[in-house]
Amino acid sequence: MSRTAGSSGKKTLAAIREAGLDLIHERGFEAVSLRQLATRVGLQPGSLYNHIETKQDLLFDLIHNHMVTLLQSVDAELDGIEDPLARLKAFIAFHLTYHIERKREVFIGSSELRSLEPKNRKKIVALRRAYEERLCSILERGAEKRLFKIDDIPVSAYAILAMLTGICTWYDAKGRIDRKTLIDIHTRLVLQGVLK
Amino acid sequence: MSRTAGSSGKKTLAAIREAGLDLIHERGFEAVSLRQLATRVGLQPGSLYNHIETKQDLLFDLIHNHMVTLLQSVDAELDGIEDPLARLKAFIAFHLTYHIERKREVFIGSSELRSLEPKNRKKIVALRRAYEERLCSILERGAEKRLFKIDDIPVSAYAILAMLTGICTWYDAKGRIDRKTLIDIHTRLVLQGVLK
DNA sequence: TATAAAAACGATCATACGTTCGTAGCTTGG
DNA sequence: CCAAGCTACGAACGTATGATCGTTTTTATA
Structure with missing residues (x-):
């Protein structure tokens, strides 16, 4: 053949x-x-x-592609929104929507980091840190303007991200809860935990 | 030899x-x-x-042992506490402490479920559901007594568990933040999101 | 203390793995 | 419309894998 x-x-x-x-x-x-x-x-x-090139290259390609798209998307989504509260709401809605639509990528991007060669892993971790930084800076701006009251910004950011991303492990698009309700519930949970 | x-x-x-x-x-x-x-x-x-017996059996043994101990421990910890708010606080402190001390087991117990044969996986999933149920029932009692205001109990329970468990992916026992502070921050985050 | 059971070795099995290679035929740019 | 190069095949490579086996020595029981 x-x-x-x-x-x-x-x-x-x-x-x-x-x-x-x-x-x-x-x-x-x-x-x-x-x-x-x-x-x-x-x-x-x-x-x-x-x-x-190799099996390893395929994995890196998949994760890298996901992370780059994620960063571009969040920046596009937040662009032009000034008020920290509005930015936080937009971030929550974006994060949930984006992650629900890419359960595979999200799962692979977190649980298969250890399968990456050190050099590749470092690149991905840097991108992830950049994404986390987006949320941190929102919280920071909100705290500066006395809109938020936050004990520890990095810890709170991690906790919020963990909560929102946790969705992806169980959310079923065909399940009992529609997407908007899900966003509302989580927005309320986060805001109550953060607002002054 | x-x-x-x-x-x-x-x-x-x-x-x-x-x-x-x-x-x-x-x-x-x-x-x-x-x-x-x-x-x-x-x-x-x-x-x-x-x-x-087999490699598969070892994996099941490790995860199963972890889940059974987890359930026994949480029940022992909550035993005798009646007030839903006190129970919730105790649950949060227990969950964080227990999971911080067993990062390996927690990670394996969630990310290696897929490596379990279906029969074994079902047993573990049932145990995990039982654990989630512990938190759900606390939230339920609190909502009944008008102590908590919760939009959707299962979703909120999942979100809280995701947040608390997320800790384990990054918490460093030798890091900047001591355990008590960590518990305080998370207790506050959860309570604000849940209290009436 | 005799004896059955336990726990280790080291060799080995069949199978599966990631990857390479030479070759053949389809697709596409000039 | 032809030539260059792309894309697939199928066989093969060396290595690693999970598991089994017969054997031997130690431990524990009675």
Whole structure:
């Protein structure tokens, strides 16, 4: 055999990425073999190497792509909002919505950090820190303007992020609660914990 | 060679468990080989099978043991406390303390659920649900007595648990913040979000 | 103290892994 | 419309894996 009719590099790579997200989310990076991945995509194992450097590179690519998009999106979302309270509300709504829509990426991006080689991991951790910094600075501005009363900004930021991200481990888009209600509940929980 | 002088089943199994917690926490279940585990314990790979059934059984044993202890401990801690607010405070302090002291178990117990065979996973999920139920019932009693004002009890319970457990992903016992301060901050965050 | 059970070794099994390679045929830019 | 290069195949590589086995020595029981 040889090259398959209708095959295209872009489409195949996209399919590999998509299948990779699914499989790693389901079974974990180490548990996924390139043979499983190839089968899911409809390729022979060796053919994957026309599109990825190594298995490790695929993982980094998936996580890195997620983090960069996350940062760009949050900045776009908060752009132009000045009032700290409004910014906090916007952040909460954005974070919940974005993370609910990307459960796979979020899960992989946190639980598979340890599968990254140190050099790759450092890059991702830096991006994550940048994201956390977005929330910290909102809390800081709010505290300066005496809108918020916060004991410890970094700790509170971590706690809030943990709460909001925790959603992704159990939220079912087809479940009892619709998205807007979810956002309302969490907004209230956070604001009450933070407002003066 | 043959049986080593001074060897005892109980001690060896305990060492296997301990090394297993360490290794799985560091690298993930799938990434840990029985050869690594044996080396860490000071055994030949085959000798592990004098103490465990399979690799899968070891994982289940570790997680199951953690969950059972968790449930027993929370019940012992809350025993005798009647007032819902006091119970909630006690729950928060217990959860934080217990989870900070067992970062390995907590991490494994949540992120390696997917490595459990379905039958084993179901047992663990049932235990986890029982634990969540402890918090739900506290919130419920508090809402009944008009002490708490809560939009949605299960969602709030999940959010609170996510926030409190999130601690374990970053808390450093030797860090800037001592344990009591951490408990105070989180107690305040939760209570403000929940109190009427 | 005799004897059964426990716990270790070291060799080995079949299988699965990530990756490489030569080759063949499809796709695409000039 | 042809040539260059892309994309896939299928076989293969060396290595690592979880698990089993027979054997031997130590421990514990009665």
